[in-house]
Amino acid sequence: MNSPPTFNLLHEPWIPVRPLNGDPVREVGLRDLILDARTYSRIDDPSPLVTVALLRLTLALLHRALRGPTSTEQAAEWYTHGFPADTLAAYFQTWEDHFDLFHPEKPFWQVRDLTLDLEGGKYCSHWTRLGTEVGSANTLPLFNVAGRPGGERSDALTPAQAARRLAEGQTFLLGGLIKRFTTAAKAAPVATLALTAAQGHDLHETLCLNLPVYAGQDSDRAVWEREPLTVQSVRAFYEDELSEVPTGRADRYTWPSRSVLLIPDTDESGQVHVTSIGFAAGIPLEGTAEGSGSNIDPMVTLRPPGDPKKPERFPLKLKREQLLWRDLSALLAGPAAEQTGNHPPGTLTFAQKLLERAGRPCGLSLTVTGLLSDQGKAFAYRQEGYTFPHAFISDPEAFATEINRALSASKAVGQGLNSATLRLAAEVVSRGGERDPHKDDVRNLAQTLPGVGAYWAALEAPFRVFLAGLDSPEEASADWRASVTREARAAWAMNVQGAGGDGQVLGFAFRPRRTDGKYQPSPQGILDRALASLNAATRTNSTAPEVPS
Structure with missing residues (x-):
């Protein structure tokens, strides 16, 4: 009997993971990923969504295993000398069974008895429900290979592939019609948010840089530390119209936004694969996805409202x-951020403090990853990378001021x-x-002219040089x-x-010319005035030049 x-x-x-020595990408388990992190440059999945989901999962595991860092000093110790291996080993041993993807009682990040109605098809779905770019119901045809005429998709996943899709789905699935426990399921907590992660010279540094000081570790819990979810426990939330607030950072990073059960099957050669899954709404999240107070998601940037x-x-x-x-100024702390109520991502502000504490005379690289959607449909994902010089570490307020001044100047000229x-x-x-033009005709002609779009496109490379x-x-x-x-x-x-x-x-x-007795500068004059204001501005004046109408 098998x-x-x-x-x-x-x-x-x-x-x-991508090894530092230049070897090809290979796969490792969570234990080796953490303990041997100095030998890898980064987690490297073809999908940026999967990469970020795996990073968040690993960070949650480190927070719970190490109950820290409790201070920047402790984080700097880990950054320089490594994580305490004995503490990690003890935690891994305690929770080992809870990391089994196919455990009969507590399958990882899943609902154990979601198979009860599989035969009737109530909860049964194809595994592509978990992957945004491979066939999610919330994916536009242009982005959905499986949904296009003649599109192809794999009918089975290996356990490793299934685990990666599970992490991606729980992190990035959009809300929408589901009719399993509820009519419409909510989106995953950070489904469409821009997620900022600091990048080190190796994976160990990356993990340390994204581990801000961990408050509330006694009340927090990760998904594997929860009581195993069941159909009854999840359904009760919707029957009683209840919701939950994440207990802390690890809970937020591993939120069960969908009820999932991977259904393993074994082929003739004895290889395990996953084709079908149980799929339903997950635990409804109370409040905002990005959190509040000490429970703000560290990778998320919060902006002030347009309406005061x-x-x-x-x-x-x-x-x-x-x-x-x-x-980019939204990501930076400083006087401007304090005045506007901007809340930069905790990962970036902490990484700056950690590198300053560690005494590393270097800059900092970062990535910002997000899923782009329109009316509940995903149409793209994008990951952007930036490198900050040492000035960001040594004097972050002055650095932010320079960025704000540069962006304000380019915006003012762009408006001109x-x-x-x-x-x-x-x-x-x-x-x-000679005649009175209709405003729609004016707007339509202006939109056909390529200059404004070309201006912003041409400035990206010079901005990176400036940075x-x-x-x-x-x-x-x-x-x-x-x-x-010049641009x-x-x-023009x-x-x-x-x-x-x-x-x-x-x-x-x-x-x-004059219209109704009012002087109107020439179109060329409007631009010239904006450029004159740009070049006349002094370094002590951070206010953007006034743009003529």
Whole structure:
């Protein structure tokens, strides 16, 4: 008689890592991942969503096993000398059975008896429900290979693949119609939020940099420390209209946002695989996904509300139409952040303090990862990487001030370019004032002109150069202003050319006029004024130049 399958995530290889010595990516268990972390450069799954989900799981395990760090000093000790192996080994031994993916009583991150209605199909689903980019019901056809005509998908997962998809799904699944325990399930806690993670020179440094001081460790719990979930215990939440608040950081990192049960099957060769899963709504989360007070998710950035009458801050998300560098100041602490009520990600502010404490004369790399969605449908994911120079470690407030000043300057010029573009479109449509143009015609023409989009696209590379050069802020800022001026003028030339580029259009671009007795500067004049304000600004004035309308 065959014994039931087993796959212990502490010991079995399932997490893809890239060795420091240049060897190919290979898979390791959670135990080896942590204890041998100095030999790996990073967790390296093809999907950034899986990579971040695995990092959060590993961080939750470290917090619970080590009950810390309790201070920056302790974190610096771990960063320099490694984690206490004996403490980790004792914790692994205590909770080993709870990490078995197919355990009959306490399967990892799952609901043990979700098979009760499998035969009737009530909870039965294909494994692709767990993976955003491989067939989730919340995925647009463009992003969903399985959903496209002629699309292909694998009909079975290895246990290692199933474990990775389980971690991804519990971390990133969107809310939507489900009709299992409830009509519509809520999204996973950080499903669409921008998640910031500091990156070290090796995986051990990365883990340490993303372990902010751990408060409330006595009341916190990870999913494997919970009482094993059952259909009855989950259904009770929906029958009684209840919800739960995460007890702490590890609970938040491993929240059971879906009720899942992986159904193992064995083929003729004896290999275990997963095709079908039990799938239903998970534990409903009370309050906001990003948390509040000491229970704020450390990877999440909170922004002040646009309406000052609403005190609630909102989490930063990656935007479809622009890269994060244009909003990079949101990640930084400093006077501007305090004045606006911005709450930078705890991982980044802690990493700065840790590197300062450890006395490392280096900068810091970071990644920001997020799932982009529209009306409950995922259409892309994106991961952006940035490298901060040593100035971020040595003087973070001055560093943040330089970033704020640079971004404010480029935004002001961008607004000037946009105003100039709208004025040029109005001149072209009205034929230099011969007729009264309709605002929709003006807007439509302006939107066809490529300059504003080209301006922002062209500034990404110069901004990264500026960022890398902030150990010498005077020189870096001067180069940045030169780049902004150059790209704004190049973008304006594209707009003039796009509007026709002939003598008549050039006349419209350079000719000021009066309307109803009011002076209107030429489109070219609007841009020139914005650039003059940029280049006249002194380093002691952080206020963005006023943009003419």
